[in-house]
Amino acid sequence: MRTAEREGRGRVPAHPEVGDVSLQQVLEALVDPVRRGIVRELYASDEDRACGTFDLTVSKSTATHHFNVLREAGLIRQRYVGTSRMNTLRRNEIEAVFPGLLDALLARGEA
Template structure:
């Protein structure tokens, strides 16, 4: 996988974690990220909200460190973009980009009943 394109700014200013270009993300990576029910829940919550959400506003059935891991996996698979507003880490679903890269996949995931 190619190096991520976004870097964090230093000195307490806006910090942005690294994000992959979707052309460098494989379908395998996306499917592996979506196999976990907690990560599907995060994707569904972001889709349903229709806006960016902070990590803490999404009610997850896991602890904080495990939730951080799940957000990291989704970010590495290109499903979400993260950035800071003050001390809150915001999450944006990369819906349009995912639709262009993998047509219909995200729609199928968010509309399918969850078997978990």
């Protein structure tokens, strides 16, 4: 198999199993308001979203950093489509491992 490891540009980035991620890591990911904003947008839209389509207040390189942190915490799944990197919330997996967490964090309209 050759194509399985590639999709778009470069290697497919590492996506841990949500069950292998510690609560500590998840909280460290979600304590940042920019990242919580990303998760909130994904939670609301329920569609693939390219990194560039988010309403972010930080530079592109910082945005890349935040998306990486979210992916490594098992919160989002990323894949390439052309030059765009599409993002989805791993909602069901998160709910299975951390039941109620996303709802509790996103319930209020807060950033």
